[in-house]
Amino acid sequence: MTIEKLTPIFRxxxxxxxxxxxxxxxxxxxxxWDSINHIYLIVEIxxxxxxxxxTLQIQKWENVNDIITDIDKxxxxx
Amino acid sequence: MTRIAxxxxxxxxxxxxxxxxxxxxxxQDVLIYEADFGxxxxxxxxxxxxxxxxxxxxxxxxxxxxxxxxxxxxLGDNEKQFFFESKSQNLLNRLNILQENLPKCxxxxxxxxxxxxxxxxxxxxKVKTSWFYQVVKYNNALxxxxxxxxxxxxxxxxxxxxxxxxxxxxxxxxxxxxHFTIDYLNYLAGVFHQIINVNSGKFKKCVILDLDNTLWGGxxxxxxxxxxxxxxxxxxxxxxxxxKWFKQLQQRGIILAVCSKNxxxxxxxxxxxxxxxxxxxxxxxxxxxxxxxxxDNINYIREVLNIGLDSMVFIDDNPAERAIVKxxxxxxxxxxxxxxxxxxxxxxxxxxxxxxxxxxxxxxLRTLQYHQESKRVxxxxxxxxxxxxxxxxxMKAKVTSFQVEDYERLSQLSLRSNQFNLRTKxxxxxxxxxISESDKYLTVSISLKDKFGDYGLxxxxxxxxxxxxxxxxxxxxxxxxxxxxxxxEDLALNHVLYQLKQLGIKNINGEYIPTEKNRIVAELxxxxxxxxxENESYKFVLEVASYTNREIYIENDN
Numbered sequence: 162m163t164i165e166k167l168t169p170i171f172r173x174x175x176x177x178x179x180x181x182x183x184x185x186x187x188x189x190x191x192x193x194w195d196s197i198n199h200i201y202l203i204v205e206i207x208x209x210x211x212x213x214x215x216t217l218q219i220q221k222w223e224n225v226n227d228i229i230t231d232i233d234k235x236x237x238x239x
Numbered sequence: 240m241t242r243i244a245x246x247x248x249x250x251x252x253x254x255x256x257x258x259x260x261x262x263x264x265x266x267q268d269v270l271i272y273e274a275d276f277g278x279x280x281x282x283x284x285x286x287x288x289x290x291x292x293x294x295x296x297x298x299x300x301x302x303x304x305x306x307x308x309x310x311x312x313x314l315g316d317n318e319k320q321f322f323f324e325s326k327s328q329n330l331l332n333r334l335n336i337l338q339e340n341l342p343k344c345x346x347x348x349x350x351x352x353x354x355x356x357x358x359x360x361x362x363x364x365k366v367k368t369s370w371f372y373q374v375v376k377y378n379n380a381l382x383x384x385x386x387x388x389x390x391x392x393x394x395x396x397x398x399x400x401x402x403x404x405x406x407x408x409x410x411x412x413x414x415x416x417x418h419f420t421i422d423y424l425n426y427l428a429g430v431f432h433q434i435i436n437v438n439s440g441k442f443k444k445c446v447i448l449d450l451d452n453t454l455w456g457g458x459x460x461x462x463x464x465x466x467x468x469x470x471x472x473x474x475x476x477x478x479x480x481x482x483k484w485f486k487q488l489q490q491r492g493i494i495l496a497v498c499s500k501n502x503x504x505x506x507x508x509x510x511x512x513x514x515x516x517x518x519x520x521x522x523x524x525x526x527x528x529x530x531x532x533x534x535d536n537i538n539y540i541r542e543v544l545n546i547g548l549d550s551m552v553f554i555d556d557n558p559a560e561r562a563i564v565k566x567x568x569x570x571x572x573x574x575x576x577x578x579x580x581x582x583x584x585x586x587x588x589x590x591x592x593x594x595x596x597x598x599x600x601x602x603x604l605r606t607l608q609y610h611q612e613s614k615r616v617x618x619x620x621x622x623x624x625x626x627x628x629x630x631x632x633x634m635k636a637k638v639t640s641f642q643v644e645d646y647e648r649l650s651q652l653s654l655r656s657n658q659f660n661l662r663t664k665x666x667x668x669x670x671x672x673x674i675s676e677s678d679k680y681l682t683v684s685i686s687l688k689d690k691f692g693d694y695g696l697x698x699x700x701x702x703x704x705x706x707x708x709x710x711x712x713x714x715x716x717x718x719x720x721x722x723x724x725x726x727x728e729d730l731a732l733n734h735v736l737y738q739l740k741q742l743g744i745k746n747i748n749g750e751y752i753p754t755e756k757n758r759i760v761a762e763l764x765x766x767x768x769x770x771x772x773e774n775e776s777y778k779f780v781l782e783v784a785s786y787t788n789r790e791i792y793i794e795n796d797n
Binding site for chain 1: 252253296409410413414415417420421612
């Protein structure tokens with residue numbers, strides 16, 4: 162799982178083609194990343210990777226790196 | 240510009256977005272006011288609230304079962320049993336205030352998702368303090384409110400949800416107070432969009448139907464009356480179910496028209512003569528069968544009916560015909576039917592094409608419904624013994640010799656029936672044909688219907704006749720187990736014996752050939768008064784003259 166695969170999803174959900182993310186990016190770094198878009202982001206990632214995050218996983222996310230780590234875990238478990 | 244207010248007891252921001260999106264997709268302008276979550280009563284009770292300033296045309300009031308359930312669990316038993324009453328009273332209060340301040344505003348309220356919390360298991364219905372009891376009662380109370388309050392509409396947001404669409408994600412409930420999935424809210428927004436459009440006058444008035452492979456299977460011009468699939472078995476049933484649905488729509492006030500590429504006389508024969516045809520010529524307001532383009536014919540139908548193209552739906556199995564109509568008459572709605580005819584009806588129901596905002600012009604119909612309702616109550620009352628029950632079914636049977644259009648069904652009946660089957664002889668289509676054409680056999684086929692529906696052809700008897708020796712033999716006696724205990728067997732034997740008397744036959748022989756599955760008829764002949772032959776367990780004889788007709792409660796439908 163790489164940041165390059167996640168970037169287009171972020172741009173799509175936040176409807177902003179200029180968004181760049183790195184492993185340390187947090188919600189507070191992106192203007193559009195509010196609580197509502199956060200949900201759309203989760204739903205979109207789950208759809209694209211055909212995975213389902215647990216509630217605990219979602220709660221513990223601090224930055225993009227946490228999201229990628231959890232995606233990897235779930236994708237490898239399939 | 241349509242003004243919509245959204246009020247809810249969960250995080251409704253997503254519903255707001257979904258509603259906006261669906262109106263945008265249809266190019267319609269909409270202005271939405273979304274109250275802060277959980278402030279329904281504040282907005283309504285406070286006459287200075289933004290809600291009243293906003294002056295909505297429509298209010299979407301969406302309450303989640305989860306929030307209700309939380310409240311419910313906090314109550315003591317005493318309050319629990321009055322939960323639905325207090326909730327519906329609360330809703331009525333809100334509606335009264337809205338009515339006073341916004342007399343023209345319509346309120347749409349999706350019925351609560353109701354699922355059993357399994358605290359009382361299936362004993363819930365005996366326990367007024369169970370959640371499921373209360374939530375079902377609440378939904379019922381919503382129906383009463385809908386009936387009493389002109390501007391309130393309880394909405395069904397559930398029964399046509401596609402099977403693969405998930406309603407709820409627990410994870411989203413707990414992380415975001417989002418009580419429904421975004422996919423479901425998108426679906427629900429579509430429902431609101433349809434209802435709001437109908438309320439502003441955009442609704443369907445007429446269905447234009449193709450015939451071949453749409454109302455029946457096959458092509459009437461090629462396959463003939465006997466060859467088309469309609470009614471008694473297999474995919475034929477799908478077509479008759481579809482017709483029943485159109486008949487219901489017609490009775491509700493939807494106009495039916497036919498547009499078919501056919502010779503008119505041939506196209507009309509099934510309506511006039513096919514026994515399983517549900518729709519009759521009387522049900523069709525405009526009947527067009529010719530070889531012109533369907534787009535031209537639909538234009539003609541529009542002129543006759545004097546209604547807008549955008550109030551018409553065109554149903555045709557043929558993608559090419561659909562494409563032509565879409566191309567030349569883009570205002571007409573043309574659903575892309577699935578390939579399998581057995582899917583047509585579910586597909587059409589899911590589209591909810593016939594949403595309506597009133598049925599007041601159909602008061603006559605409602606009278607009829609009430610009439611039927613009171614009849615049903617009578618029925619329940621009067622069913623105390625079997626005879627009364629049989630009479631109350633209002634059964635009608637058609638008894639004939641084997642008819643050409645039934646050959647296939649007869650053959651299938653002989654191939655498939657295993658239980659009520661005296662000798663389990665199997666007959667191919669050709670066998671049935673030659674038996675029917677031979678004068679050595681007496682054949683009987685019986686179709687049955689009652690007040691609840693049509694069972695189609697459900698019984699067949701083949702009797703071998705030996706005129707010279709004045710004796711007959713029951714070669715085959717089959718009945719579908721769906722109509723067991725309905726007197727159909729008595730009807731069959733009455734008929735056979737009557738015919739034998741006419742033919743001057745003295746004795747009728749019968750045989751039971753046991754199989755693993757047909758024990759049900761082991762004593763059939765004996766119970767009808769046949770005598771066992773000496774030293775034979777399974778062979779019987781009956782003197783024709785000694786037979787007395789059995790009493791039956793089935794009317795003649797020939």
